[in-house]
Amino acid sequence: MPARGPSIRIGALVPLTRPGWVEAGRHLLAGLELAAHEVNDAGGIAGRPLELLVRDTAADPRRATAAVDELAELGVAALAGEYHSVVARAVATRADALGVPFLCSSAVLDELTDHPTDWVARVAPAQSHAWRIYADHLLSAGHTHIAVATQPSVYWAAGTRILRDHLAPHAGTVTELDMTALTPTAVCDELAANGATALLLLTGHPEPAASIVRSVRGDRRVADVLIGAPAGQPELTEWATPYGTGIPFLRYLPAPLGPLGERVAASLREKLTTAPSFVAFEGYDTVKALTSALRTHGTTRADIAKSWPHITTEATRGRIHFTRTPGINNWQWTWPPVQVVERDPSEPGRFRVRPT
Known part of the structure; x- marks a missing residue:
């Protein structure tokens, strides 16, 4: 029987306008809404429906804090919710200060808060965990001299540091190319001069990332340089073009999906009218975990904050269980599945899983 009592309100934070990544926001919201709809169709939380109060963060930390x-x-x-790491950090900091539980869906920056907190948990993997897997993929493919095209950001700086620290014991090096000072053509000049065999896009989307890809692929001097995007930009359909293929990136899905994942994938495809990205599954799993907390531990803010270490629920990508992880101040699902994949150049709508 559908839920009919007074609603339990959940604030859903998603980027729905520029400069936020709008497509990621749409997928995240679709997952959140689908799971909430299913909860309510099944009777809600002790007869009370979940109500999502959606707010557009537009990738703006100040707007998100407000x-x-x-x-x-x-x-x-x-x-x-929330997709952008810098925005999620602002949300986590403010939620911690106000005593409001925040379950982060998609942002991976390790340090969501400056100190340990019981108010924040996360279903996405930590950046240090996932990006080390990506670095191992590069090493296994023979890439030890890596260049990164980067822009100023706490997130990109953290990623560069993770890559450098993980590659160094294997005689690997990371060369930073500052995209506030270089044009895409100048990036090709730098690659030709320094001999890097892989270039990682730690930049904004669609620009300058798209222009960098086109320049590198159009320059014979660097035709053999691998282009990578650990942040996952090619997952979404905006990259399903010839320039977006053959670029390995991180995706947080199992191979293959289980029965629940397949059922949810079909519903998400119908809702989005396109194949759901891993971000949509993160949204769905967020509500699954919150529902477990609300049903088994209570509906007050304090009840939810105390529930994180006791939650165990089957979600689309595996069983969620939150733990304390060294170096991470929030409760963390350890770990959602991590893949390195790329769009198939001969069939851009198909993904190929790369060895890790």
Whole structure:
């Protein structure tokens, strides 16, 4: 029987306008909404429906912080979502200060807060965990001299540091190319001069990332240089073009999906009218985990914050269980599945899983 009592409000934070990654926001919201709809169709939480109060963060930390304040005043039981790491850090910091539980869906930056907190948990993997897997993939493919085209950002700086620290014991090196000072053509000049065999895109999307790819692939001097995007840009359909193929990136899905994942994938495809990305599954799994907390531990903010270490629920990508992880101040699912994949150049709609 559908839920009919007073609603339990959940604040859903997603990037739905530029400069946020709008397609990622759409997929994240689709997953959140689908799971909430299923919960309500099954009777809700002790007869009370889940109500998502959606706020657009537009990749703006200040706008997201203001949304947290508003949602807290509206009495939400918890916050969920967000894709951009710098924005999620702002949300986590404010949620921690206000005592509002925040279950982060997609942002991977290790340090969501400056100190250990019980108010924040995360279903996405930590950046240090996933990007080390990516570095191992590069090493296994014979790449020890890596260049990174990067822009100023806490997230990109953290990624560069993770790569450098992980490659160094294997005689690997990382050369930074500052995209505030270089044009895409100048990137090709730098690659030709320094002999890097792989170039990673630690930059904004669609620009300058798209122009860098086109320049590198159009320059015979660097035709053999691998282009990579560990942040996962080619997962979404904006990259399903010839320039977006053959670029290995991180994707947080198992191979293959289980029965629940397959069922949810079919529903998400119908909702989105396109193949769901891993971001949509992260949204769905976020509500699954919150539902487990609400049903088994209570619906107050304090109840939810105390529930993280006790949650165990089957989600689309495996069984979620939160733990304390060294170097990470929030409760963390350890670990969702991590793949390195690329779009097939001969069939851009198909993904090839690369060895790790």
